[in-house]
Amino acid sequence: MVHLSTIALALASVLPQLTQGAGLHTSAVAKGKLYFGSATDNPELTDTAYLAQLSNTDDFGQITPGNSQKWDSIEPSQNTFSYTKGDVIADLAAKNGQKLRCHTLVWHSQLPNWVSSGSWTNATLIAAMKNHITNVVTHYKGKCYAWDVANEALNEDGTYRDSVFYKYIGEAYLPIAFATAAAADPDAKLYYNDYNIESASSKSTGAQRIVKLVQQYGAKIDGVGLQAHFIVGSTPSQSAQTTNLAAFTALGVDVAYTELDIRMTLPSTTALLTQQSTDYKNTVAACMANTKCVGITIWDYTDKYSWVPSTFPGQGDACPWDANLVKKPAYAGILAALGGTTSTTTTLVTSTTTAGSGGTTSVPLYGQCGGSGWTGGTTCASGTCKHINDWYSQCL
Ligand SMILES: O[C@@H]1[C@@H](O)[C@H](O[C@@H]2CO[C@@H](O[C@@H]3CO[C@@H](O)[C@H](O)[C@H]3O)[C@H](O)[C@H]2O)OC[C@H]1O
Numbered sequence: 001m002v003h004l005s006t007i008a009l010a011l012a013s014v015l016p017q018l019t020q021g022a023g024l025h026t027s028a029v030a031k032g033k034l035y036f037g038s039a040t041d042n043p044e045l046t047d048t049a050y051l052a053q054l055s056n057t058d059d060f061g062q063i064t065p066g067n068s069q070k071w072d073s074i075e076p077s078q079n080t081f082s083y084t085k086g087d088v089i090a091d092l093a094a095k096n097g098q099k100l101r102c103h104t105l106v107w108h109s110q111l112p113n114w115v116s117s118g119s120w121t122n123a124t125l126i127a128a129m130k131n132h133i134t135n136v137v138t139h140y141k142g143k144c145y146a147w148d149v150a151n152e153a154l155n156e157d158g159t160y161r162d163s164v165f166y167k168y169i170g171e172a173y174l175p176i177a178f179a180t181a182a183a184a185d186p187d188a189k190l191y192y193n194d195y196n197i198e199s200a201s202s203k204s205t206g207a208q209r210i211v212k213l214v215q216q217y218g219a220k221i222d223g224v225g226l227q228a229h230f231i232v233g234s235t236p237s238q239s240a241q242t243t244n245l246a247a248f249t250a251l252g253v254d255v256a257y258t259e260l261d262i263r264m265t266l267p268s269t270t271a272l273l274t275q276q277s278t279d280y281k282n283t284v285a286a287c288m289a290n291t292k293c294v295g296i297t298i299w300d301y302t303d304k305y306s307w308v309p310s311t312f313p314g315q316g317d318a319c320p321w322d323a324n325l326v327k328k329p330a331y332a333g334i335l336a337a338l339g340g341t342t343s344t345t346t347t348l349v350t351s352t353t354t355a356g357s358g359g360t361t362s363v364p365l366y367g368q369c370g371g372s373g374w375t376g377g378t379t380c381a382s383g384t385c386k387h388i389n390d391w392y393s394q395c396l
Helices: 024-030 048-054 084-096 122-139 164-184 202-216 238-249 270-288 329-337
Strands: 011-020 035-040 062-065 099-107 146-151 189-194 223-226 229-231 254-265 293-298 342-351 385-389 392-395
Touching (some): 024 035, 024 329, 035 099, 062 084, 084 099, 099 122, 146 164, 164 202, 189 202, 238 270
Parallel strands (some): 035 062, 189 223, 223 254, 254 293
Antiparallel strands (some): 011 342
């Protein structure tokens, strides 16, 4: 590799650039939604660039802790509660003026062993579950816009998942959990949350059954969270999602997309990124079409910290920002569905090309390769800067 010599090649040209107008949250609120938000997790908060964008309330008016309010994190041994990590995220939301969606109280996964493998009776597990819910919801009282009270109680065919809660308590664990949460914080919105309930299916029907069950017990349930962990090209159509949302809201509850991400088999291609943008757009549009769809949360905003690659080997690039915190076409898809605008300005662009044997060559595009924001540079540390559409380029 020969050292680069720098040739200052001044390209003075007049290029049209799209500068950003209102962001995702601002646009969502302008159209009557409560929020557009993102999940986050404690380890990534040490990344200052990441934190700055997460705290940008133009894009994010709401955050969800991805792990730090789960049972194994908060009550690792019986009746010993640890709120440190959850508090960091609750405090961040308060500092930023962002809503907090709290996640999650009763779930079969990420349970400590003392719960999942305990020797329970019906009465002792009800007592332990109520104790957990009462402590946690009381601790965060007044701080949670919403709680995911119960998460993933269903199998794909709509029957109940054989969790420790169902095994020892039966379906009554669901209304008991909702009633206990409501008693501890009457103002928090209480949600049932699940995946693969985003279009009509046995599982979606099962989730509607849970809403009716909790209502029949006389307990409060305010909403259904549709996780929306989708796959590029297999995302339900906008109309399928719209019809499905209406089936929930007809029961008198709100709905929200709570964990939206749209993964692909790697490596990403221009075609996949374009389809991903369409899939995001259709999903957000379905929410926009239902007045009781209160908001949308993406399950972290950047591929840098997405849970997808470690959970689905060979898949990834599921978020609207890439691993360099650069917006992908998905961002524009979401913004379009939110009715947001980007304004075209004409800018004098001066580009400097650094050249030399084996060196990098700048690409005469005004996209985002190698840079950040809407006016990033155009050279790639790896890959080649590909022109994806009229306003966007990416190193691929
Ligand atoms: O090693 C674990 C690691 O596996 C764990 O990963 C988290 C698993 O849960 C993810 O969130 C869930 C994603 O989809 C839905 O099913 C749930 O509602 C969500 O809670 C989360 O993003 C991952 O980080 O994290 C803790 C590590 O110790």
